[in-house]
Amino acid sequence: MNVPFNIPPQVGCELDYIKEALNSNVLSGNGPLCIKSQKWLEVNLDSKKVLLTPSCTAALEMSALLIDTQPGDEIIMPSYTFVSTANAFVLRGAKIVFVDICPVTMNINTTLIEAAISPKTKAIVPVHYAGVACDMDKIMALATQYNLFVIEDAAQAIGSFYKGKALGTIGHLGTLSFHETKNITSGGEGGALLINDGKFIDRAEIIREKGTNRCKFLRGDIDKYSWVDLGSSYLPSEIQAAYLYAQLLNLKDITADRVKSWNSYYEKLSNLALSGLLELPQVPSDRNNNGHIFYVKVKSLTIRSQLLEHLCQKDVSAVFHYVPLHSSEAGIKYGRFSGEDIFTTIESERIIRLPLYYGISTEDIIKVSNEIISFYMHSPVTQ
Numbered sequence: 001m002n003v004p005f006n007i008p009p010q011v012g013c014e015l016d017y018i019k020e021a022l023n024s025n026v027l028s029g030n031g032p033l034c035i036k037s038q039k040w041l042e043v044n045l046d047s048k049k050v051l052l053t054p055s056c057t058a059a060l061e062m063s064a065l066l067i068d069t070q071p072g073d074e075i076i077m078p079s080y081t082f083v084s085t086a087n088a089f090v091l092r093g094a095k096i097v098f099v100d101i102c103p104v105t106m107n108i109n110t111t112l113i114e115a116a117i118s119p120k121t122k123a124i125v126p127v128h129y130a131g132v133a134c135d136m137d138k139i140m141a142l143a144t145q146y147n148l149f150v151i152e153d154a155a156q157a158i159g160s161f162y163k164g165k166a167l168g169t170i171g172h173l174g175t176l177s178f179h180e181t182k183n184i185t186s187g188g189e190g191g192a193l194l195i196n197d198g199k200f201i202d203r204a205e206i207i208r209e210k211g212t213n214r215c216k217f218l219r220g221d222i223d224k225y226s227w228v229d230l231g232s233s234y235l236p237s238e239i240q241a242a243y244l245y246a247q248l249l250n251l252k253d254i255t256a257d258r259v260k261s262w263n264s265y266y267e268k269l270s271n272l273a274l275s276g277l278l279e280l281p282q283v284p285s286d287r288n289n290n291g292h293i294f295y296v297k298v299k300s301l302t303i304r305s306q307l308l309e310h311l312c313q314k315d316v317s318a319v320f321h322y323v324p325l326h327s328s329e330a331g332i333k334y335g336r337f338s339g340e341d342i343f344t345t346i347e348s349e350r351i352i353r354l355p356l357y358y359g360i361s362t363e364d365i366i367k368v369s370n371e372i373i374s375f376y377m378h379s380p381v382t383q
Contacts, residue, residue, distance in 0.1 A: 002316075003315060003316045003364045004355060005353070006180070007359070008181075008185050009358040014187075014242070017245050018242045020242060021238045030218075031241065034052050034238060036245055037052055037241050038050045038051065040245070041248070044248075045166040045168065045194065046165075048197075049194075049195040051195070051205070052191070052192050053190070053191040053193055053208070053235075054189060054235070055179070055190060056191035056192075057191070058232075060084055060153065063151045063173045063175060064089045064091065064092045064094070065230055065231075067149045067172075069092035069093070069122060070092065071092070071093030072093065073093070073095070073120060073123075074097050074121045075094045075095070075096055075121075075122060075125060076097045076099055076121060076124045077096060077099070077125040077126070077127065078100075078108040078126075078127055078344070079098035079100075079101075079335075079341075080322055080324055080347075080348055081129075081322060082155070082322060083330075085153050086325055089125075090330075090334045090335075094122070095120070095334065096325070096335030096336075097118075097336060098325065098331070098336070099112050099338050099339070100339060100340065103343045103347050107126065107127065107128065107132070107133075108126055109343075110142075113142055116339070117142070123148055124142065124143060124149075124150050125150075125151045126139055126152055126171070127153040128154050130292050130295065131156045131158075131159070131289065132284075133161070133162035136165075136171075143171075151173045151174070152167060154176055155177035157176070158176055158178075158184060158251070159183060159255040160292075161287065162287050169194055171196065172197040173197070174193075174196065175192070175193060176191055176192040176194065179191075182292070183290060184244070184248065186236060186240040186243050187239065187240050187244070189240070190240050190244060206231055207230065207231040207232070207234065208231065210231045210232060211227050212226060213228050257359065260291075261291065261356055261365060262289060262291040262356065264362065265369060266281075268365070268366070268370075268373075269296065269369055272373065278297060278299070278376075279296065279350075291356065292356075294354050295351050296372070297347070297350040297351055297352075298350050298352065299350070301349040304320065304352055306375075307372070307379075308352060311368070311371055316367070316368050317355060318353060318355065318368070320348075321348070321351050321353055324341075326341070326344070
């Protein structure tokens with residue numbers, strides 16, 4: 001039986017809320033269920049203002065507009081991330097400055113950020129890989145010292161915390177993803193912008209509404225709305241919001257289920273790690289784990305290729321992850337690497353992500369784990 005890498009989460013009541021949206025006769029953005037979802041996130045994540053977006057990419061693009069990114073500005077981030085993290089700022093003319101990662105968490109190495117700061121630096125964009133937090137104390141201290149913005153790419157981090165603070169709510173702005181591969185989804189695509197500095201709220205509403213002050217009009221603050229600023233259509237549909245709202249109400253159970261599966265993998269593969277054949281993910285004690293990704297790190301690119309082929313032959317869908325952005329054609333054109341690439345490339349070549357989704361069966365976890373163990377028992381590559 002095939003073990004898929006991902007199955008989009010369903011909790012069973014999504015259709016109820018979709019029907020509610022249909023019966024309301026409001027299907028465009030910012031309807032009742034969109035507002036309910038935003039309020040839920042504001043209350044449960046403790047953010048000043050949350051705006052749903054069609055994707056995390058859209059939320060990042062809004063962030064770049066909100067901090068007034070200009071041609072020539074420099075934005076610091078890890079190279080080990082998805083292209084949207086960089087693209088949002090490149091679209092506004094910025095230069096990306098890539099910083100090496102910490103191999104323990106695969107997050108940006110905070111000890112290297114200060115050396116990457118220049119008079120042109122405008123923002124730091126930490127990426128919370130696999131839902132495990134970056135060292136946000138150090139990042140926020142540097143931002144204060146150098147008068148920089150911090151935009152958290154918390155695409156993978158719904159349900160994750162740093163010292164009790166929800167990821168995405170620590171920087172000036174934060175972004176979440178509700179893509180079908182994430183812990184919860186708004187029907188396949190979706191995202192949210194978390195606004196933690198109140199000065200951005202009014203303009204964020206304008207940018208999301210195509211550069212108009214329509215939100216003020218809908219609240220009755222003005223008698224007509226008009227074009228007042230830059231913007232685009234960054235509103236999700238009410239159907240997306242309906243699907244998301246059902247999942248938000250079940251976030252605690254979804255997270256617990258994924259963490260249980262994550263822990264099962266860890267337990268079953270721990271002997272291989274103790275034998276030094278592979279490495280398992282680590283979660284620092286001041287951060288939690290939302291069960292978003294379970295990965296193993298093998299010793300080399302060769303072993304990774306062999307293990308992936310073995311799993312494929314056994315009907316297990318395991319995958320690697322990002323090719324570092326600084327090594328890509330666009331990354332070379334629009335960015336530069338600060339310092340040495342000591343860990344980013346070599347660590348990226350060692351990762352294999354295992355199947356993990358809401359409701360994955362114990363039997364499938366056992367199968368995946370046993371196939372990995374079998375590979376190391378019989379493969380000449382590992383000898």
